[in-house]
Amino acid sequence: MDFNTLCIHGAENNTHSTGAISVPIYQSATFAHPGVGQSSGYDYSRLQNPTREYLEKCVAALERGVDALAFSTGMAAITAFMELFSIGDHIIASGDLYGGTVRLFENISRKNGLTFDFVDTSDIEGVKALIRLETKAIFVETPTNPMMQVTDIKAVAELAKAHNLLVAVDNTFLTPFYQLPLTLGADIVIHSGTKYLSGHNDTLAGFLVTNREDLSEKLRYIYKTTGACLSPFDSWLLIRGIKTLSLRMERQQENALKIAEWLTTQEKVRKVFYIGLKNHPGYEISTRQATGFGSMISFEVDTESTAKQILEGIQVILYAESLGGVETLITYPMLQTHADVPEEERLSRGINNCLLRMSVGIENVDDLIADLKQALQ
Template identity: 60%
Template sequence: MKFNTKCVHGGGKSDNTGAISPAIYMSSTFSHPGLGETTGFQYTRESNPTRDRLEKLIAGLEDGFDAIAFSSGMAAIDAVFHLFSPGDHVILGDDLYGGSIRLFTNIYEKNGVEFTYVGTSDLAAVQAAFKPNTKAVYIETPTNPMMEITDIRAVSNMAHDRNALVIVDNTFLSPYFQKPLNLGADIVVHSGTKFIGGHHDVISGFTIVNDESLAAQLRLVYKTVGACLSAFDSWLVIRGIKTLALRMEQHQKNAIAIAEWLKQEPKVTKVLFPGLPEHPGYEVNKAQSTGFGGMLSFEVDNEETAKQVLEGIQLIQFAESLGGTESLLTYPVTQTHPDLKPEDAERKGITRRLLRLSVGIEDTDDLIADLAQAFNK
């Protein structure tokens, strides 16, 4: 079954009613046919038919053995880090979503997990960061918000030689453009709130694995901690996925056109988009994915210009989040990454001149026209 078809039919048939849209099972608990017998569902914190359908769908899209649907992307990441114990060491990319950094710094460092941040696009730096107690490497590719690319195959080979796991946040490209498990990664995480859900109307997260033992460990965390996705939210994500392939193509088409337009804008000093041939990660990204996605960042000449654009856009909306049908412009320094130390933010280029654009599925010309009028107010 091809990817586009999986998006529509990959969760299996709905039920025996013939309903095209799957049922939403709003039951918190399920009765047993008899003593020692089960329908396969006991209690919704552990399992639910609507969520089960979504999990089968996501596992199929990522070519995984098992997928688990969480109440948020952060809940999914948190579940993964329950795999580690005090004294364990994890290598982290040094350009990650600010919420992930906040989780690692305020929760897991306090609980005894040791972290080393490195630029994971630099393979020598990754190799140098390994310690005898290293248990995993955690990466985003492309990164948020600096759009850096990491060679998943190379990092996976490096980690597996040392019996360490590789965890990839695949939110920016979605399984439509990139499948990290097929490149050697052990665990994929998603904020399903973003491209997978795709409509800015549901918060969700996912973990996907190929290993039965890892799946069992994550499911134990899942049912114990209880950060499960509700039946209704599962249905919303199933509905969103039906158009995932179509949306990703339009996101990318628009992003390529806007990136090329931004290069010609005099007030733009840098465009960060993996789909530009001059991007340092362009060839690596081409080798491990089938596209470049709909996310880009750009730097302007000064803070005043950044403020002018943020306040001047009319069609594009000034808002956090990403990956939905509507285009969103974000100011990382105050919105997604405010918890970074100023010196760390400055070192990474997350300054008051940096803007991040989640390109929606609107008409390309309308988006460019909106940016043009915002720059020239």
């Protein structure tokens, strides 16, 4: 089935007989038993809810997985993933990660006895050099947030399988519309469903998707035990958002490429990080493993005052955290997404006081460029 059709009809709606086109919101915490030792298939919404089940089946189909688990947030999904590991286990992770993920690994997971090495995962030899007896997984973000580094997922997966390691890929930026990590050898795909899957900046959600039955069973146990499941109403919002995923992604990418090219011509802009530009170091890998480039742009301006001038001068674009919605948002990573990353570490990654990150929406691209132009002047 074509991806566009999957977005609309990704799972069979067999939970009701009314003929309703929109999946019902089963706003129920619990479900009655038909008899002793009998179940309708639903017992308690922490275990499963009909609305959430439909969403999970849809996301699993989009990612080519056997199971998807919908969480209350993207960070809740990553937290549950970390419960697969035990004290003393070692994980290799992309060096340029979303700040919230770094905060979780450094302040919660380390406290729980896990160890980490952060490395540029586009450097396969560098990753290989860090593997040791205690290593259990490689955690990849590609493209990374906010420096847009690209990792060869297939190469990492081949290395991991040779050492019996799990591979988890955060696919938030490209979504299954542009990138399918499970088909490239990954074991688990992670999403902040808050972003492109929802697409409207109106709810929080997270996903773990796997194509392995054994991992599905383990994750389902963790899921029901820790309990950070997505509510029925929020599940419905995600179902509604996914219906327009492909349309939004196409328009957002079209806008992003035009804006990225325009930014490269601006005197006050020093660097533009967009994987759809042919001079991006990850361009070739991107064209090989993905069908598109997405709509995330980071760019470095000449001075801190220019960065603040843009943030305070924009009129159409919104200065706000998050990404992936229909509205174009601009973020100041050093004060927002990566504020908790130690300054020395942050600067070593290029996240300085001149760096801005933009999530391009579906507005008229000429209006967006005009807004950036007036803010730069």
